[in-house]
Amino acid sequence: MELLTIGDLAARSGVAPSALRFYEREGLIRSTRTTGNQRRYERHELRRVAFIRIAQQVGVSLGEIRGALAGLPENRTPTKADWARLSARWRRKLEDRITLMERLRDQLTGCIGCGCLSLQRCTLINPGDRLAERGEGPQMLINPPA
Amino acid sequence: MELLTIGDLAARSGVAPSALRFYEREGLIRSTRTTGNQRRYERHELRRVAFIRIAQQVGVSLGEIRGALAGLPENRTPTKADWARLSARWRRKLEDRITLMERLRDQLTGCIGCGCLSLQRCTLINPGDRLAERGEGPQMLINPPA
DNA sequence: CTGCAACTTGAAGTTCACTTCAACTCAAGG
DNA sequence: CCTTGAGTTGAAGTGAACTTCAAGTTGCAG
Structure with a gap:
């Protein structure tokens, strides 16, 4: 269980799969694909989702959240x-x-x-x-x- | 200047006239009409609008706000x-x-x-x-x- | 190898809270 | 009186944040 399916991520984050797909379209989270084109998420995407939900509670729009998340490194797993x-x-x-x-x-x-x-x-x-x-x-x- | 026009109310509350008309349609505020069918607001409606905006800041929907405002008397000016x-x-x-x-x-x-x-x-x-x-x-x- | 839950897509639909539009009428100062 | 800014309506449009749908595909337990 290295990577999470969209269902796993949904269950663990409390966010519906449809919302996760929507977040991906909007560039808020990312996934890799299996050979059969299904999404697989690294565990640290869970952190992103948690961050998104926190920010939303604070009243920040998804656009602004995207901006903030852009501050994270593109090509490596974010560090502490x-x-x-x-x-x-x-x-x-x-x-x-x-x-x-x-x-x-x-x-x-x-x-x-x-x-x-x-x-x-x-x-x-x-x-x-x-x-x-x-x-x-x-x-x-x-x-x-x- | 007994009663406020919609423009007055808008200027004093910081809420657009279109929003005030919308609130009225939604049963959140009330107005009387001139003979020429224009809205006139009693000054205490300003309080209602202020209340609506506060409640929105708290994250309450207009529906819930309507519910709360329903607790105010219908046929007399609300008291302190x-x-x-x-x-x-x-x-x-x-x-x-x-x-x-x-x-x-x-x-x-x-x-x-x-x-x-x-x-x-x-x-x-x-x-x-x-x-x-x-x-x-x-x-x-x-x-x-x- | 099969069956079935879980996944895929794009497009359309939903709710909330308004705003915009067009065509028209009113109120009031000069 | 006349002009002009402010007001009227219903209907349609907007943007945010998703959800639902239909039709099809994949992954894995048995």
Whole structure:
């Protein structure tokens, strides 16, 4: 059991075979073929798939994920260091996203008190309505001051 | 300027008019009409829109959001208490999601060390491979022990 | 060697969350 | 009044991320 079939990979990653084929078409994962044209995956592709799913949870599109995975070596099995580099970058993304969510949570908490929820001109969070110049949308969340 | 036009609401919420019409078709927001059939929004609809956007950030579908908003009174302007109740519920959802992300982050951090990222059978996180019975996918993240 | 589950392909279909379009009407400042 | 920017509709289009289908092929256990 050197290589994994698409069914194996699907079972181990929790991703449907159809999705794996789709990922391959999209250049996110790779496979070799048997003489009979069936896909065979090296075990480290499992890592790629895991990475893809993590990134998706963070809210990253497949396109961006492809970009990140392009940072892995083409012609050799990625080393621990390769993955560590990628993971570190993603950890930062994740942390940014967590920060956003925490801000969202605090915002929500703050607005339970005043019942506002308007985000753009809540007087608690935006005293004096100084946000208008900064453009559209919930600026406090998207582009918070400091 | 008692009521808001769709353009006003769009500018203040940062959501495109087409999206607002879409939300209305989907029963997420409501409007009255002028004699000439144009939409007019009460100012508290801005709160609904803000709520919708927050919920979307948390990863909730419009269908679920509709369900939540159904908890608001039909025939009177929602009070602070109404919003507070909804917000409190959402705050919990948000917190759950933050917890998931934090777990994801810690996982990623842990796996930078071992270079694994396999999630399902990483020996650091799943010593002895006891996760197989629990079903498919990255069980440690979806359905963590305790 | 046979049978059958698992695999192959390209094309079309699905869901979500909107956006775009065309043709038309309304609201309001000068 | 007239102009013009903003608004109206239903229908169709978009893009992301897959899934489903049909018709055929392969791999391996017995």
